[in-house]
Every structure is written in structure tokens, then in C-alpha cells.
Amino acid sequence: MSRGSAIDLTGLSAVQVSEWLQSFDTVLCDGDGTIWQDDTAIAGAPEVVNALQDRFGKKVYLITNNGLKTRQELFERSQRLGFHLPSDRHILSPTAAIADYLVASPQFDRARHKVYVVGNAAIARELRQHGIDSFGAGGTDELPPGDKWPDFVAREFGNPETARDVGAVVVGWDEYFSYCKMARACHILCSNPDAAFFVTNRDAVHKYPAFCIPGTGAFVSGIEACSEREALEMGKPNPLVLEPLTKAEKLRTERTLMIGDCLKIDVGFASNCGMLSLLVGTGRYSNLSDVQREKDKLAQPDFYLSRLGDLLTLL
Ligand SMILES: [Mg+2]
Numbered sequence: 259m260s261r262g263s264a265i266d267l268t269g270l271s272a273v274q275v276s277e278w279l280q281s282f283d284t285v286l287c288d289g290d291g292t293i294w295q296d297d298t299a300i301a302g303a304p305e306v307v308n309a310l311q312d313r314f315g316k317k318v319y320l321i322t323n324n325g326l327k328t329r330q331e332l333f334e335r336s337q338r339l340g341f342h343l344p345s346d347r348h349i350l351s352p353t354a355a356i357a358d359y360l361v362a363s364p365q366f367d368r369a370r371h372k373v374y375v376v377g378n379a380a381i382a383r384e385l386r387q388h389g390i391d392s393f394g395a396g397g398t399d400e401l402p403p404g405d406k407w408p409d410f411v412a413r414e415f416g417n418p419e420t421a422r423d424v425g426a427v428v429v430g431w432d433e434y435f436s437y438c439k440m441a442r443a444c445h446i447l448c449s450n451p452d453a454a455f456f457v458t459n460r461d462a463v464h465k466y467p468a469f470c471i472p473g474t475g476a477f478v479s480g481i482e483a484c485s486e487r488e489a490l491e492m493g494k495p496n497p498l499v500l501e502p503l504t505k506a507e508k509l510r511t512e513r514t515l516m517i518g519d520c521l522k523i524d525v526g527f528a529s530n531c532g533m534l535s536l537l538v539g540t541g542r543y544s545n546l547s548d549v550q551r552e553k554d555k556l557a558q559p560d561f562y563l564s565r566l567g568d569l570l571t572l573l
Pocket of ligand 1: 288291292518520541
């Protein structure tokens with residue numbers, strides 16, 4: 259089977275399916291659009307994921323770019339929806355990756371440093387669970403009526419210590435994104451070159467059938483432009499997010515299958531890491547011809563299924 263040929267697994271013989279199953283030891287599974295939509299499991303997905311793990315002995319990890327829940331909250335959701343993951347360490351999420359990274363960083367001192375978050379409250383909860391203080395998450399930050407910019411700047415940015423105590427700036431999806439937040443992040447990043455700069459993911463837009471809304475990539479681009487610094491991406495398709503597993507020899511990318519619904523993020527991630535890829539049609543793409551139309555722009559998957567649950571009859 260040649261790479262990137264988007265083979266529909268339902269067209270394989272029993273022998274070919276068996277060979278395919280033997281070609282990987284580890285499965286990385288995307289969340290939204292692949293195994294669940296928010297708090298609802300996609301039909302058949304729990305049964306397939308559990309069969310791969312429990313019947314065929316595959317090591318299964320859930321890998322999401324969703325920064326709106328902590329690792330523990332995602333694990334609890336997976337249990338509630340019937341997925342048999344052995345522990346929350348089988349959840350790879352950007353908020354957990356950032357917290358783990360800071361805990362391991364010799365430059366970040368949890369006793370002294372705080373984190374400035376342009377993002378939602380889950381980031382602050384995840385940091386807190388790792389013993390890290392933060393500010394800014396989950397709230398509004400607007401210029402009060404009648405306030406003038408020079409007053410705001412003098413009040414907020416007048417004390418150089420304020421920026422020096424910030425060990426990192428984290429950007430995630432933020433429905434309260436504002437000029438004041440951007441100004442605060444810009445000030446910290448420009449005046450404190452030692453502060454780390456992370457983004458949960460660079461998803462540009464979230465497309466729903468009836469509307470499109472800006473993703474985290476849109477927010478971080480503005481902050482990168484004004485701070486003249488580049489954020490470290492802690493989500494797919496950056497191979498960095500797999501480093502803790504590959505370094506601990508818990509995963510070999512050449513023996514790993516990545517399952518997801520997004521060509522750019524999931525198949526791109528598999529391609530960047532040298533993993534096999536299976537694209538499912540329950541999210542961004544609803545049929546194989548839409549996938550193939552992107553072949554000049556984006557890496558193509560090795561395998562395709564209309565929905566993950568279709569694998570059940572083949573196993
Ligand atoms: Mg997805």
C-alpha cells in the first residue's frame with residue numbers, strides 16, 4: 259500500500275485488514291470530529307477505539323488541539339462517553355503539554371514566576387493543577403469608559419517588576435480577546451525576553467455548517483506581529499507535542515497510526531512525524547472526493563473511512 263493514497267478501508271479484504279492491523283502498535287486519536295462532537299460520542303467510535311486497545315493490544319492515546327478543557331476533564335469525558343483509556347496520561351492536550359513543559363523548564367521558577375494567559379479558564383485550571391500561578395484567563399480586559407490610553411499604560415505597565423515576574427505568556431482560544439489583552443501580552447514579551455511564549459494551537463478558523471468563527475491562530479498572529487516574537491505551538495501538527503512519549507520510548511512514530519478528521523492538522527501532523535494516517539469523514543470532510551480535491555495543497559491520508567465506526571464490521 260503506497261503512502262498518501264487515501265485507501266478506503268471498507269474496500270480491503272479480510273487478509274489486507276489483518277495486515278493493516280499488524281502495521282502499527284500505537285494509535286493516536288483526534289477528539290472533535292473523529293471520536294466525539296463536544297459531549298456526544300460519534301456512533302461506533304468508542305467500540306472501535308476499545309477494540310483496538312482491548313482486543314488487538316494497541317496502545318491508544320487521545321490527542322486534541324482543544325484547549326478548552328484540562329487533561330483531567332478530557333479524561334473524565336472520555337470515560338463518560340465509554341472510552342476505556344487507562345489513565346489521564348493517555349490524553350495529549352495543549353494545556354497539559356504547556357504545563358508539563360513549564361514544570362520541566364529550568365528557566366521557569368514556580369515559586370517566583372506567574373503566567374499571563376490570553377485564553378480561557380481551562381488553561382488557568384491546568385496550570386494551577388501543576389502548581390503554577392497565572393492571571394488573565396477567562397475574563398474581559400477592556401479600557402474603562404472615560405479612561406485614556408496614557409493612563410492605562412502608566413497604571414498597568416509603569417512598574418518594570420510586573421513584566422519581570424511573568425515567566426510565560428500563553429495564548430489560547432479567547433472569546434474575550436481585546437486590544438488591552440494584546441497590549442499586555444505585547445508589553446510583557448517585548449520588555450522581558452526571558453518570558454516563554456506559547457500557543458495552544460494555530461487553528462485559523464472553526465467551520466460549522468452555518469457559520470465560521472476565528473480560531474486561536476488568528477489571536478496569536480496579532481500578538482506575534484506586535485511583539486515581533488514567534489510563539490511555540492503546543493498542539494498538532496507540531497511534532498514537539500510527541501517528544502515526551504518518544505523520548506520515554508513509549509511510542510515509535512514509524513509504528514503509529516494517527517486517526518483524525520482534518521487534513522491540515524491531523525494528516526499534516528502524521529506526515530510531519532512519519533506516522534501512518536487515517537482520515538475519517540465525520541468532521542471537516544464528508545466524502546473522499548473533497549479530500550482528493552486538496553491534493554495539490556495538503557498531504558493526503560494513507561487511509562480513509564466515512565466514519566470510524568465503520569471499522570467495527572472489518573475487525
Ligand atoms: Mg478534529
